[in-house]
Amino acid sequence: MQNQSDSRLAGLHAFSHPRYFYGQLLQVRHFTAEHEYFKGKNWLTDRLILGWGVACGLDVIPAPDEPGSVIVTPGLALDRLGREIVVDAPSKPVAIPPIERPPATDHPPAKGGEPSRTHGPGHEHGGRPNNRYDQPGGHHGGECNDSEDWVSLVICFKSCESDPEPVMAGGCDAPGPCSYGSVRESYTIPPPRTGRLDPFEVEGHLHRAFKCRPFGYADLVEWVTRRCEPCIDPKVDTCLALANIRRPEPGGDVTEIDISVRPIVYTLDLLFDLILSQATEQPRGRAK
Numbered sequence: 048m049q050n051q052s053d054s055r056l057a058g059l060h061a062f063s064h065p066r067y068f069y070g071q072l073l074q075v076r077h078f079t080a081e082h083e084y085f086k087g088k089n090w091l092t093d094r095l096i097l098g099w100g101v102a103c104g105l106d107v108i109p110a111p112d113e114p115g116s117v118i119v120t121p122g123l124a125l126d127r128l129g130r131e132i133v134v135d136a137p138s139k140p141v142a143i144p145p146i147e148r149p150p151a152t153d154h155p156p157a158k159g160g161e162p163s164r165t166h167g168p169g170h171e172h173g174g175r176p177n178n179r180y181d182q183p184g185g186h187h188g189g190e191c192n193d194s195e196d197w198v199s200l201v202i203c204f205k206s207c208e209s210d211p212e213p214v215m216a217g218g219c220d221a222p223g224p225c226s227y228g229s230v231r232e233s234y235t236i237p238p239p240r241t242g243r244l245d246p247f248e249v250e251g252h253l254h255r256a257f258k259c260r261p262f263g264y265a266d267l268v269e270w271v272t273r274r275c276e277p278c279i280d281p282k283v284d285t286c287l288a289l290a291n292i293r294r295p296e297p298g299g300d301v302t303e304i305d306i307s308v309r310p311i312v313y314t315l316d317l318l319f320d321l322i323l324s325q326a327t328e329q330p331r332g333r334a335k
Contacts, residue, residue, distance in 0.1 A: 054281035056128040094129030100310030107290040116140035145297040198239035203286040205235040
C-alpha cells in the first residue's frame, strides 16, 4: 500500500471515500482509498487546526553510558504536514561529532614568511592546517560560541513497510511470493547538522496586524478569511527542530543543549494554563 504523497498532503483537495454495497467486488484500491481518506482528514485537521511542533516530551539529554552522545526521550510531535511523530521509547544514542581543534605548533615561521607545516591528522602531505575559522561560512572572530562549535538535531516522520506475508493469488502486478502487510509509522533522526538553528520566534501577528488598536469579532473574521494559507510548499523541510547542541571535546561528554529552538503545539491544556496565569493576580513580594 502506498502512502499519500507529500505534495498532496501539503495542499487542499476534495476527499472521497468508498461507498460499499451488497454484491460489490472489493479490491485493494477500495481499502486503500478508505485508509487514505481517514488519514488524510486527520492530518489536515492537525495541520490547519492544531498546528505543528512538539506537543509533549522529546527532550534531548546526554546518553547514559555513551559519552559524546545524546538521546531523545519519549514524546509526541506534529510535523508541517500534520503527521504524528511518536517516540514511544528512548531513542538510540546519537553521536555528536567532537570539536576539531586546529593542531598546535611551536615551530617558528619558515624563511620567506611562510608558516611552518604541521603533521597532525589530515596533514600528512604538508597541506594547510584545518583551522575551522578559515572555512567558508565560519566565524572569523575566534569566539568560543562559534557556530561550528555547535550542531543542530532534528526529527522527521518516517513510514516503512513491514510484516511480510505470503501472497495467496497471483496477478500481473503481483510483487512475488511475499508482500508487506503493514505500513509502520515511525521516525528518523538524521545525523546532526553543523551550525546552530536560529531561535524560534513567536510574534503577535494579530497585535501587529491591527497596529496595536483594540480589535473585535469582525477583525477576527477578516483575519481568518483573508489571511488563510491552507497550502504549503511541498518542497519545504518537514523535519522538526529539537535542539542546538554544543559539540563536546574529543572524548568528552555533551554539556550544553538548547531546546528553545523547537516549535511547540499550543494544546488546550497549555492555552488554558496561560489564560489562568494572565488572569490571576499574584500579590507582590510573595512567592507563587
